[in-house]
Amino acid sequence: MAEKTHRTMDDFARASGVSRPTLSKYFDDPASVKPATRARIEAALRSSDYQPNVFARNLNRKRTRNVGIVVPALTDPFYAEMVSRIELRCRDEGFWPIVISSHGSPKLEAESVRTLMSLKVAGAIVAPLGLVSEPGVFERMSEDIPIVYFDTYIEGDTPFVGNDNHQSTSTIVDYLCRSGEPPVYVDIPHVNHNSGERLQSYIDTMRATGLEPVVLKAAGDYSWDFERIGHEWMDRTLETGGLPARTLLCANDRLAFGVMAAAFSRGLKIGRRADCDFRVAAHDDHPLSRYTCPALTTMAQDFAAMAGRSVEILLALLDEADPPGQGLVRNVKLGATLVMRQSA
Secondary structure: OOOEOOOOHHHHHHHHOOOHHHHHHHHHOHHHOOHHHHHHHHHHHHOEOOOOOHHHHHHOOOOOOEEEEEEOOOOOHHHHHHHHHHHHHHHHOOOEEEEEEOOOOHHHHHHHHHHHHHOOOOEEEEOOOOOOOOOOHHHHHHHHOOEEEEOOOOOOOOOEEEEOHHHHHHHHHHHHHHHOOOOEEEEOOOOOHHHHHHHHHHHHHHHHOOOOOOEEEOOOOOOOOHHHHHHHHHHHHHHHOOOOOOEEEEOOHHHHHHHHHHHHHOOOOEOOOOOOOEEEEOOEOOOOHHHOOOOOEEEEOOHHHHHHHHHHHHHHHHOOOOOOOOOOOOEEEEOOEEEOOOOO
16 A cells, blocks of 8 residues: 655654644654644554654754754764764764864864754764864854863863873773883874873883883874874884884874884884784774774773763753753763783
């Protein structure tokens, strides 16, 4: 039997035998209508190709069921994993996620905020560029809708969920010192607070152990192209003076990918065995870290908890039953777990 076609919600409401307000209420929350009414609507939907125009309905609302998600780069495996988890959690809670990448550009980041505000999102979960974000962009956004920062933050009172960089970096420094020669630290451009916090934790942990920290800057200019930075730095280093040490701790996994690729191209062997030339460890446990050759020793951030807590805090801010943010835990720092693999 051919499906019935209904062009508008009014058409479908009449065909279903329910009022338009009741139908609208059903599409907002099926559980909000009586079971018998819900059964009637769902039976009509099964025999029809009608789909509500969610975008048009949202434009008529003061607050939509959309949630904005902004990240610096979707090509970064860390952010790709986080976006996937946040998206699914938002959908489970009845919200539709809208994802925008700023591509590492402050201008595009500001544009993403304007876009989300024009779409009347209910709230936003944001990994800001941080140190280079245009001043006031997110502060102005937070005056209109609740937002939650994840991974990194901008100073202020906006809730934040991220990694405890002191705990994670000190843990891997301690492991490397106990299992072999102490590490030198290969630093990345400080694109956000994570970079500086990890560097400082390395320095503090080495000094607390009675060792002198050694910091090597892979590059100074602002860039998110960490694999290229690591590869070029390692290539230059091996060309001009050889290995700087037998244990390298990279600021993040993506930097380590480039370092390891450059070392491999010159025939060096990476690992903790006696026949290896040097060890490499890093931070984040990117989804690809277990598949490098050798697999990368790293600190695993708690992706599930970071995504889950970010959504939970945003939902609490959206809950109209309580004053916004009253009693809310505004800063959540999550511990990371050491993952020992063959590279160190």
